[in-house]
Amino acid sequence: MTVSNLRKKVHFASIHDAVKAGDVKQLAEIVESGISINEVDVLHKFTPLHWAAHSGSxxxxxxxxxxxxxxxxxxxxxWTAxxxxxxxxxxxxxxxxIMNGADLTLPDDRGCSPSHLAATHGHSYTLQVMLRSGVDPNVSDKCDWKPVHYASFHGRLGCLQLLVKWGAAIEDTDQNGNLPVHLAAMEGHLYCFKFLLxxxxxxxxxxxxxxxxxxxxMDLAQRFFKDNIIQFIQGTDFEGDNRSDQETLAxxxxxxxxxxDLEMLKxxxxxxxxxxxxxxxxxxxxxxxxxxxxxxxxxxxxxxxxADVNITNKAGELAVDAAKRFAHLSAVSLLVGQQKYEVEENDKIDNQDVKFFERHGVEGSTDVRDELSQSEAEKTDARIRAYExxxxxxxxxxxxxxxFKQLGGITEEDIKKxxxxxxxxxxxKELQGQLEGERLRREKLECQLDEFRAEASHHRTSxxxxxxxxxxxxxxxxxSNKEKRKVKKKATSSGGILTRRS
Structure with a gap:
């Protein structure tokens, strides 16, 4: 008996346990039995939707x-879901x-929106999802802290970079007059401090x-004994930093x-x-x-x-493409082995072919997340249900x-068409007008050409x-010249010798 079969036979006592385990079949059975879909648990006061968001179900x-x-x-x-x-x-x-209409501006009891919390906990990809949906990167909580303040205070460099890219104001202060750089200094987050500077x-x-x-x-770093910040401020000539140094800091x-540098990366x-x-x-x-x-x-x-091997950069390259470009064969071999999803030329979805749904690993999927501890068979079943x-x-x-059409309605596709x-x-019509104009212009040029030809013919005749x-x-x-020569010849040949008189 496989581990997958053992897991499927587990019976969950509550709707919350079924959701936390990601068992959608038992979830449906529990709701059909009469349990409210918005049932609140006793301990955390979470609804099933809260637990689904918590566990990634x-x-x-x-x-x-x-x-x-x-x-x-x-x-x-x-907190909402x-x-x-x-x-x-x-x-x-x-x-x-977001696609189902969640309000991302709704504050919690401290005035924090979801973007504040994502920045606090360093979840830059989740933060990016919200920013792409139109969330204001400069929203404030009750203390006038913006997401950049939270990212700076907690040392979340990735979120800080993302917020600045989306237009976050790093020169705004909180209600105590602290800039994000002040918060990074007092907490000793050197990388965030360098990036902000x-x-x-x-x-x-x-x-x-x-x-x-x-x-x-400097005062804040000294008061909270942040020697790394103090040494950096004392030992660096900031005005001499060049662009490459700034990119390294960022x-x-x-x-x-x-x-x-694996140690630094770790x-x-x-x-x-x-x-x-x-x-x-x-x-x-x-x-x-x-x-x-x-x-x-x-x-x-x-x-x-x-790390997700299926992410592409602006040039459309995967990590394996970068390795191929520089002929790093060991890196290519390692990364190719991690490619779990490749679209073939004649690839088509066949809901009768279970093997098709076994391939996975596309960017943004939940396959690589281990919170639910689902087996490969369970992931495949989930994909099949989603496709159905x-x-x-x-x-x-x-x-x-x-x-709708039979009732006389016009669909968005009809309007678009x-x-x-x-x-x-x-x-x-514009092209036809241009064509007509070109036709008239051509006729005019042909008339001028005929006139020029007639004039040229007249000049040729002249x-x-x-x-x-x-x-x-x-x-x-x-x-005339011939006649004159004849007369002269006759005169010279008429006879006698001409003598000169003295």
């Missing part, structure tokens, strides 16, 4: 949302909640800025992966300073940097820690659209007449 979360679970339900601390997903870094669940308009002026207590970054994890990742799938300005990950230089040990460690739901909903959508037809007609008259004159002149 994506299939259960979708099922709950489809069957009317309250997406705005809050725990005693004011979106707050929980932000705390736990469940980016797939966060995406599902590299992004300020004037480093020297930033170091001189005082908070409401009259303390600058992305130390990428610099370590590029150099093959320190940054294991201490939560950066995320394992952190991206730089070109959207390259740590894997890209290590693969491009052929640092196999770094690649092995990153893969063991769960896609087929079912497509069929229902086709029926609904057909009914009509607009496209109107645009096409307008373009055709030239021929002139040539003929010139030839006749030459002939007459030649005849």
């Amino acid at each position: 994506l299939e259960c979360l979708h099922w709950l949302l489809w069957h009317g679970a309250d997406i705005m339900s809050v725990s005693p601390g004011g 979106a707050h929980i997903a932000a705390i736990k870094g469940q980016d797939a669940c966060m995406q599902a909640l 590299s992004r300020m308009s004037s480093v020297r002026q930033t170091l001189k800025v005082f908070n409401d207590n009259g303390e600058n970054a 992305f130390p994890g990428h610099a370590a992966a590029y150099k093959g 320190k940054l990742v294991e201490n939560g300073i950066i995320n394992i799938n952190e991206r730089d300005d070109s959207e390259s990950t740590l894997l890209h940097k290590a693969a491009g230089q052929g640092h196999v040990e770094c690649l092995q460690w990153l893969i063991e820690k769960g 739901k896609v087929v079912e909903l497509r069929h229902l959508l086709n029926i609904a659209e057909s009914n 009509k607009k496209e037809d109107q645009v096409s007609e307008r373009v055709i 030239l021929d007449h002139m040539r003929l008259s010139s030839v006749s004159v030459d002939e007459e002149s030649s005849d």
Whole structure:
């Protein structure tokens, strides 16, 4: 008997336990038995939706949302399911909640939105999902702390980089006059401190800025005994920093992966300073940097820690592509073995072929997450159920659209097609107008060409007449000369010898 079969036979006593285990079948059975879909547990006061977001039970979360679970339900601390997903870094669940209308601006009892909590716990990918959905990167809590303040205070460099990229104001102060750089200094987060200084308009002026207590970054570092900050401020000539130094300050994890500095890489990742799938300005990950230089040990460690090999950079390259480009064969061999999903030319989804659903590993999927401890067979079953739901909903959508059209309705596709037809007609009319204009222009040019040809023919005729008259004159002149020569010849040959008189 396999472990998978043993797990499937477990009977869960409550709806919350079924959700935490990711067992959607037992979830459905429990709800059908009469248990409320919004049942609150006794200990944590969480609903099933809260627990789905907490454990990353994506299939259960979708099922709950489809069957009317309250997406705005809050725990005693004011947390919605979106707050929980932000705390736990469940980016797939966060995406599902956003698509189903979750309010990401709703504050908890401390005034924190989900973006504050994601920045606090260092979940940069979850934070990116929220920022892409339109969340304000400069939202404030009750203490005027923005997500950048939380990221700086807790040393979450990856989130700090992401927030700055999305327009977060690092020169805004909290209610005590603290800049994010002050918070990084008082907590001794050197990498965040360096990054913030590299992004300020004037480093020297930033170091001189005082908070409401009259303390600058050096004062705070001294008061809280942060020797690393003190030594950095005392020993660095900031105005002499060049661009390459600033890039190293901004992305130390990428610099370590590029150099093959595994110890530094471990320190940054294991201490939560950066995320394992952190991206730089070109959207390259740590894997890209290590693969491009052929640092196999770094690649092995990153893969063991769960780095996603399917992430592409701005150029559309995977980490394995970077390794191939520089002919690092060991790195290529290692990364190719991790590629779990490749689209073939003639690949088609076949719901009768179970093996198709066994392939996985696409970017953003929940396959690599180990919270639920699901077997490969259970993951395959979940994918099959999800695809069957896609087929079912497509069929229902086709029926609904057909009914809507028969009732005289116009679908969005019809409106879009009509607009496209109107645009096409307008373009055709414009082209026809241009064609007519070109036709008239051509006729005009042809008339001018005929006139020029007639004029050229007239000039040619005149030239021929002139040539003929010139030839006749030459002939007459030649005849006259001949007559004169004849007369002269006769005169000289008439007889006698001419003598000269003295």
